[in-house]
Amino acid sequence: MKARTSDSEDLEGLLTRARLESSRRKKWLWAAGVVAALGLVGALFWRGDREPAVRFETVEARRGDLEVTITATGRVQGVNTVEVGAEVSGRIIEVLVEPNSQVRAGQLLARIDPEQFQAARQEALARVRVAEAAALQAEANLEEAEANLARAEAQRKEGLIASQEYDAIRAAAVRARAQMASARAQLQLERANLASATTRLDRTEIRSPIDGMVLSRLVEPGQTVNAGFQTPVLFKVTADLRRMRVHAQVDESDVGKVREGQRARFTVDAWPGRVFEARVEAVRNEPIEEQTVVSYETLLSVDNEEGLLRPGMTATVTIVVDDRKDVLLVPNAALRFRPSVPGSGPRFFMPGLSRPSQRAPAPAMPRGPTVWVEGPEGPRPIPVRILATDGEWTHVEAQGIEPGLPLIVNLAEPSR
Structure with missing residues (x-):
C-alpha cells in the first residue's frame, strides 16, 4: 500500500511541474511578442516622421566664351562659272x-563649219557694192537735175521758158532727190546685212x-x-579655282540672324576631319521652296589656294551668328530643371500610432527663366535674363550667380 501511495505522489508532482513549465513558456512567448510589436510600431513611427534625404546633381556656373551658330548645307562652286x-x-x-x-x-x-557663212558674207558684200554703185548713179542724176532746175529758173525770170516745161524740170529734180535718198538707205541696209553676215561668220569660232x-x-x-x-x-x-563660293541654303527660321561678313566654316566628305574657313558674302532675297520648306541662298567666299575643293562638292556649313567673350554661362540643363512638389504625411500611417510628418511647404514656382540652387530648406530659385545660347550653355544676366556656384540640373538617387 505504501508503495502505491508513493508512486501516486510522484506522478502528481511531475504533472504539477509540467504545468508550471508550460505556464512559464507562455509568459515568455507573450512577452517576446509584445516587445517585437512595440519595436515594429516604433520603427514605423520613426520612419513616418522622417523623409528620405534628397540629393541633387549640380553643375557650376562659369565664365567663358560663347559661340552661337546655325547649320546649313550647300555646294561648292566657282566664283564665276x-x-x-x-x-x-x-x-x-x-x-x-x-x-x-x-x-x-x-x-x-x-x-x-564656216562654209555657208562665208558664202553668205560674200553675197552680202556683193550687195553692198551694187548699192554703192546705185548710190553713185543717183547722186549723178541728182546733180544733173539740180543743174537743169537752176537754168530753168534763170530762164523763167527772163520769160524764156514755158511754165509747163519749167514744172517738168522741177519735178525731175524732186524725183532725183528722192532716188538719192533711197539709194543711200539701200546702201546702209546692205552694209548692215554685211555686218550681220560677218558676225555670223565670226560666231562659227567658239x-x-x-x-x-x-x-x-x-x-x-x-x-x-x-x-x-x-x-x-x-x-x-x-x-580661277583659287577662289570659290559655297552656295548654302539657310532655313527661313535662321536667315534673320545671318549678316554679310560673318565667319563661317564647313566640311566636305572628300576631306573628313578638315575644316575650311569661309566668310558670308551675300544673302539672296529670292526664296527657295522645296516640299513646303522655305530657305534662302547664302553665298560664302572661301580661299582654295591648296586646290582641295572642287566644284559640286557638298558642304556642311556652320555660320557663326554671335560670338561673345568672357561672359557668365549657365548650363541649359539648369534652366530646364524644375523641382517636384513634395507630398504630405508619413510613408506608413497607423491610426493611434503614426502622426503626419512636418514637411516644408512646396517652393513657389517663379515665372520666366530660372535656375535653382540648394538652400537650407530645399531648392531656391534665382531668376535670370537669357541673352544668347548655343544649345548647351547660355549667357545670362542675374543677381546672385557667380562663377563656381553649383546649379541644380537634375535629381540624384535618394540616399539609403
Missing part, C-alpha cells in the same frame, strides 16, 4: 580644248569669254548643233 554655247547652227569641225584645260579670254575652243578652266566639254567633232530655239551649251568654263 560660264556656260559657253553656239549662237549659230552647223557641224562642229574642230574641238581644241579638253576638260581641266586652262584657257584665256578670247581663246579658240571649237570651230563650226571662244572663251573669261580666263579660267574648262570644267566640262559637251561636244565632239562632227556633232551638229542647232541654235534655232535655245542656245546649245558646248563648254562650261569657270574662273
Whole structure:
C-alpha cells in the first residue's frame, strides 16, 4: 500500500511541474511578442516622421566664351562659272580644248563649219557694192537735175521758158532727190546685212569669254548643233579655282540672324576631319521652296589656294551668328530643371500610432527663366535674363550667380 501511495505522489508532482513549465513558456512567448510589436510600431513611427534625404546633381556656373551658330548645307562652286554655247547652227569641225584645260579670254575652243557663212558674207558684200554703185548713179542724176532746175529758173525770170516745161524740170529734180535718198538707205541696209553676215561668220569660232578652266566639254567633232530655239551649251568654263563660293541654303527660321561678313566654316566628305574657313558674302532675297520648306541662298567666299575643293562638292556649313567673350554661362540643363512638389504625411500611417510628418511647404514656382540652387530648406530659385545660347550653355544676366556656384540640373538617387 505504501508503495502505491508513493508512486501516486510522484506522478502528481511531475504533472504539477509540467504545468508550471508550460505556464512559464507562455509568459515568455507573450512577452517576446509584445516587445517585437512595440519595436515594429516604433520603427514605423520613426520612419513616418522622417523623409528620405534628397540629393541633387549640380553643375557650376562659369565664365567663358560663347559661340552661337546655325547649320546649313550647300555646294561648292566657282566664283564665276560660264556656260559657253553656239549662237549659230552647223557641224562642229574642230574641238581644241579638253576638260581641266586652262584657257584665256578670247581663246579658240571649237570651230563650226564656216562654209555657208562665208558664202553668205560674200553675197552680202556683193550687195553692198551694187548699192554703192546705185548710190553713185543717183547722186549723178541728182546733180544733173539740180543743174537743169537752176537754168530753168534763170530762164523763167527772163520769160524764156514755158511754165509747163519749167514744172517738168522741177519735178525731175524732186524725183532725183528722192532716188538719192533711197539709194543711200539701200546702201546702209546692205552694209548692215554685211555686218550681220560677218558676225555670223565670226560666231562659227567658239571662244572663251573669261580666263579660267574648262570644267566640262559637251561636244565632239562632227556633232551638229542647232541654235534655232535655245542656245546649245558646248563648254562650261569657270574662273580661277583659287577662289570659290559655297552656295548654302539657310532655313527661313535662321536667315534673320545671318549678316554679310560673318565667319563661317564647313566640311566636305572628300576631306573628313578638315575644316575650311569661309566668310558670308551675300544673302539672296529670292526664296527657295522645296516640299513646303522655305530657305534662302547664302553665298560664302572661301580661299582654295591648296586646290582641295572642287566644284559640286557638298558642304556642311556652320555660320557663326554671335560670338561673345568672357561672359557668365549657365548650363541649359539648369534652366530646364524644375523641382517636384513634395507630398504630405508619413510613408506608413497607423491610426493611434503614426502622426503626419512636418514637411516644408512646396517652393513657389517663379515665372520666366530660372535656375535653382540648394538652400537650407530645399531648392531656391534665382531668376535670370537669357541673352544668347548655343544649345548647351547660355549667357545670362542675374543677381546672385557667380562663377563656381553649383546649379541644380537634375535629381540624384535618394540616399539609403
